[in-house]
Amino acid sequence: MNNLYSNVVHFRPSERQQKLRRWKSYFVKLALGCATILVVTPLFLVLYFLAKEGASSLTVDFFTQLPKPSGEIGGGMANAIVGSITLLALASSIGIPLGILGGVYLAEYGNETVNYWIRLCADILNGVPSIVWGMVVYAILVIPFKAFSAYAGGLALGLIMIPLIMRTTEEVILLVPQSYREAGLALGIARWKIISSIVLRTALKGIVTGVLVAIARVSGETAPLIFTAFGNSFWNHSLAQPIAALPLQIYTYAISPYEDLHHQAWAGALVLMLLILGINIIVRFISRNKSTT
Amino acid sequence: MTSIDNLKKRIIIGTQVIKPTVSVIPAFEIRNLKLWYSQNQALHDVSFDIAANQVTAIIGPSGCGKSTFLRSLNRLHETIAGSRMEGSIKLFGDDLYLKSIDAAYVRRRVGMVFQKSNPFPTMSIAENVLVGLRLNGVNDQKFLKQRLEESLRLSALWDEVKDFLDRPGVSLSGGQQQRLCIARALAVQPEVLLMDEPCSALDPIATMKIEELIQTLRTKVSIVIVTHNMQQASRCSNKTAFFYLGRLIEYSETRTIFTNPLNPQTEAYVSGRFG
Numbered sequence: 154m155n156n157l158y159s160n161v162v163h164f165r166p167s168e169r170q171q172k173l174r175r176w177k178s179y180f181v182k183l184a185l186g187c188a189t190i191l192v193v194t195p196l197f198l199v200l201y202f203l204a205k206e207g208a209s210s211l212t213v214d215f216f217t218q219l220p221k222p223s224g225e226i227g228g229g230m231a232n233a234i235v236g237s238i239t240l241l242a243l244a245s246s247i248g249i250p251l252g253i254l255g256g257v258y259l260a261e262y263g264n265e266t267v268n269y270w271i272r273l274c275a276d277i278l279n280g281v282p283s284i285v286w287g288m289v290v291y292a293i294l295v296i297p298f299k300a301f302s303a304y305a306g307g308l309a310l311g312l313i314m315i316p317l318i319m320r321t322t323e324e325v326i327l328l329v330p331q332s333y334r335e336a337g338l339a340l341g342i343a344r345w346k347i348i349s350s351i352v353l354r355t356a357l358k359g360i361v362t363g364v365l366v367a368i369a370r371v372s373g374e375t376a377p378l379i380f381t382a383f384g385n386s387f388w389n390h391s392l393a394q395p396i397a398a399l400p401l402q403i404y405t406y407a408i409s410p411y412e413d414l415h416h417q418a419w420a421g422a423l424v425l426m427l428l429i430l431g432i433n434i435i436v437r438f439i440s441r442n443k444s445t446t
Numbered sequence: 447m448t449s450i451d452n453l454k455k456r457i458i459i460g461t462q463v464i465k466p467t468v469s470v471i472p473a474f475e476i477r478n479l480k481l482w483y484s485q486n487q488a489l490h491d492v493s494f495d496i497a498a499n500q501v502t503a504i505i506g507p508s509g510c511g512k513s514t515f516l517r518s519l520n521r522l523h524e525t526i527a528g529s530r531m532e533g534s535i536k537l538f539g540d541d542l543y544l545k546s547i548d549a550a551y552v553r554r555r556v557g558m559v560f561q562k563s564n565p566f567p568t569m570s571i572a573e574n575v576l577v578g579l580r581l582n583g584v585n586d587q588k589f590l591k592q593r594l595e596e597s598l599r600l601s602a603l604w605d606e607v608k609d610f611l612d613r614p615g616v617s618l619s620g621g622q623q624q625r626l627c628i629a630r631a632l633a634v635q636p637e638v639l640l641m642d643e644p645c646s647a648l649d650p651i652a653t654m655k656i657e658e659l660i661q662t663l664r665t666k667v668s669i670v671i672v673t674h675n676m677q678q679a680s681r682c683s684n685k686t687a688f689f690y691l692g693r694l695i696e697y698s699e700t701r702t703i704f705t706n707p708l709n710p711q712t713e714a715y716v717s718g719r720f721g
Contacts, residue, residue, distance in 0.1 A: 332564040336627070338522060340578035340634055341554030350581055354568045 200426075207423025210416035215424075220386050220402070226413050230421050232388050236303075236397035237372065237428065239389070240382060243307025244371055248314025249364055255315065256322025256360075261348055272323075275316035286313050287377030295381060303389060303396035306382025310371040317370060321363025325356040361436055369429045375400040399425045471538055473498040473638050473668040474519060478533035481511075481518055483526060488514045491533075492694045494687065498538070501664050503683035503700065504672045507715065511692040512672045516640050519670065520556040521549040538637065554582070557636030557667075561643040563623035565615030565630070571607050574615040574626055578634040593633050600666070601629035602659050621652025628659065632667070639663065641671040645678065657682045676716055680704045688712045 166174070214229045221228030255275075259268055290309040295301055329352050337347035353360070378384070383395040384405065399421050406418035472495035481489040489511045496502045504512045517523040518531060521542065535542045542552050565574045573580075575597050576590050584590060594611070598604040603625045607618070615626055624644060631639060641660075645653040660669055660682050673679050679686055679700065686703040688696045688711075696703060696712040707713045714720055 330564070332560060332562060333566060335522065335525070335560065336564045336566070336630075337577075337581075338525060338550075339520060339553055339558035339560075340581075340630065341550045341552075342578060342581045343550055346581045351566055351568075351577075355566070357568070 203419070203423050203426060206416075206419035207421075210420040211423060215417070215420050219388070223409075223411075228417075230397075230399065230402055230417065230424070232385065233397040233399045233402040233421065234424060234428075236382070236385065236389060237399040237425070239303055239392070239396060240306050240310060240378070240398055241368060241372055243303060243392070244310030244314055245364075245368065247308060247311030248318060248367060248371075251311075252315045252318025252364075252367070253322050253360060255319035256326060257348060257353070259319065259323040260326035261344075261352070272320075275320055278316040279320065282376070283313060283374050284376035284379075287379060287381050290377070291380045298393075300393060301381060301383035301395040303382060303392040303394070306378050306396060306398065307392075309377040309381045310374060313371050313374065313377065314367040317367040318360075318363055321366065322356075322360050325359025325363065326352060328359065329355045358441075361439075365433055365436055368432055372429055372432075373400055373425065375404050399428075471498060472496060473538060474670075475536040475539075476533070477535075479515075479518060479535065480532040481514055481523065482528075482530045483514075484528040488692050489518070489531075490692045493533075494694060494697045496668065496670060497685065498668045499664060499666075500684040501660055501669045501671060501682055503679035503686045504670065504689060505674075505676060505679050505686060505715070506689035506695075507720070508674075510689045512689050513642055514692075515689065516558075516642055516670060516672050519638070519640055520553045520558055522553070522558065524549060554578075554634055555636055556638045556640060557631035557634065558640040559624070559627050559631055559642065559644050562647055563620065563627050565618075565623050565626050567614070567616050569615055570612045571615050571618070571626060572611040575629045575633050578630060582634070597629040597633040600632050600663065601625045602655065602662075603629055619652075621648050621655060624648060624652070624656060625659065628656075628663075632663075636667060638668045638670065641669065643672055643674060646674060653678070676704070676718075688715060690715070 212229075214227060215231075216229060216234065217231050218227070218229035219232055220230065255271075259271060263271070286309045290305050290312070294305040294308060333351055333355060334347055337351050338344070342351075378398050378401050382398055382401065384401040385395045385397040389396040403418045403421040403425070406414040406421065409415075474496040476495070477493050479489055479492040480487065492515065504515060506512050514523060519535060519542075523529045523531070531543070537552070537555060541547070566577065569577060572594055575594050579590060579593060595604060595608075598607065603622060606622060607613075607626075615623065618626060624647075628639075628644075645656050648656065657678065660671065663669060671679075671683065683700045685698065686700045687694055688703060688707075688709075690711055696707055696709045698707070702708075703712060704716050707716060
């Protein structure tokens with residue numbers, strides 16, 4: 154052991170070698186900078202294009218008016234905005250509690266074999282095209298009740314959220330150090346209270362982020378809504394009836410032959426993006442206040 | 447400065463400082479304790495009594511079963527999958543391993559402080575101290591306030607934190623965090639306090655504060671401390687148990703263990719020849 158370092162040759166790099174190093178370092182930095190720009194540029198281009206195209210058609214009417222009958226100019230997407238929010242609320246009321254409970258089960262309870270199969274299922278379901286969810290809900294809710302409905306749309310989106318939230322919740326709960334659980338156990342606190350009051354509170358930020366990602370993901374989903382929520386040109390008065398949604402409305406308008414409707418679709422896309430941004434900002438603000446006290 | 451002088455004094459006087467007190471009912475009666483992790487037997491037939499209102503040190507080389515033994519005293523080893531125990535442990539005469547006894551109940555009577563301080567990061571100093579009471583259903587604000595001050599005074603932290611009890615527990619220094627963990631353990635008024643190498647991550651001054659604290663606390667709770675530091679064992683314990691390869695090799699008055707051990711293995715370990 155003693156002569157481990159005895160044959161190390163100490164040398165001072167020559168002026169030329171040092172220069173070479175500096176150049177190498179400079180080139181690597183440059184390459185990384187270019188890569189960053191390459192990645193970020195399309196992102197900003199999309200945002201810029203969306204803002205430019207959408208902003209010009211974003212009028213007060215857009216937020217207050219119903220869609221005009223086809224052929225007429227003007228109108229808005231008030232019903233679709235409210236519809237999207239309704240659908241997200243329905244989906245969240247299904248997806249968030251079930252997803253979080255599932256994640257807690259995976260991280261804290263269950264046994265190896267059961268967890269393996271649950272994880273496998275969740276991962277497969279996360280990769281399933283969203284239209285499949287729509288078909289499933291169509292079969293289990295729309296056909297038996299013989300009606301497209303907000304409930305069906307909400308269920309389809311909620312089901313998509315469950316495996317997403319479940320896996321992220323599991324991951325962030327596993328990041329909470331074991332020592333906190335042991336400290337709680339050593340105080341004679343019941344296990345479910347340790348999980349609900351200590352572990353979940355410690356992991357709150359991560360869980361909130363996971364939930365946000367899931368909401369953002371489903372808020373843009375169109376395919377599962379086509380034959381569940383179906384869309385609606387008027388106000389929805391009952392959750393058991395078809396309901397309008399922004400992505401559906403954007404889809405319908407974007408494939409229509411009218412220039413005016415194209416503009417409205419752009420505006421809808423912009424509003425959808427702002428909606429997601431809004432949810433992000435609000436929930437982040439709340440979770441920051443909660444976790445620092 | 448006074449505490450540094452105390453440390454010097456204590457090092458000079460060594461084990462002589464502590465006069466063992468004799469108590470009739472032992473805090474723990476451990477009989478034929480055997481413990482396995484899956485196929486690995488971690489403890490072999492350990493039997494001895496741990497006296498009440500004394501400090502008992504557990505020493506031994508790494509992997510000798512010290513921590514496992516400590517965890518068996520509050521049934522914390524049960525959280526590890528595949529662990530299994532035989533034998534009996536009685537706490538002041540009550541069998542801890544009866545089927546009818548809930549582990550949480552045992553842990554309320556036997557508090558624990560860990561090697562690495564672990565205050566809950568989302569909670570303030572006050573919340574950290576009171577979490578054991580609150581989550582066990584205590585809501586009486588007056589009582590909680592009283593326990594908060596008592597526990598922090600007991601752990602010699604009150605004067606340092608009384609003006610900012612709302613700050614996060616993790617904003618304190620390492621030594622303060624460890625004393626906060628002691629306060630948290632004391633708040634539920636345990637009869638015994640287990641300490642698993644409580645000072646191994648602390649600097650000498652913080653270590654000394656904890657050792658002083660142990661001396662004041664032992665009049666109120668029985669303390670079992672696992673330590674790698676033999677000076678620490680000799681400074682602050684009344685009795686010492688030496689573990690080696692999952693067996694209790696020798697258990698005696700601390701002074702005897704360090705000056706005149708019966709077993710040659712103990713002598714070799716305390717004189718630094720192995721371990």
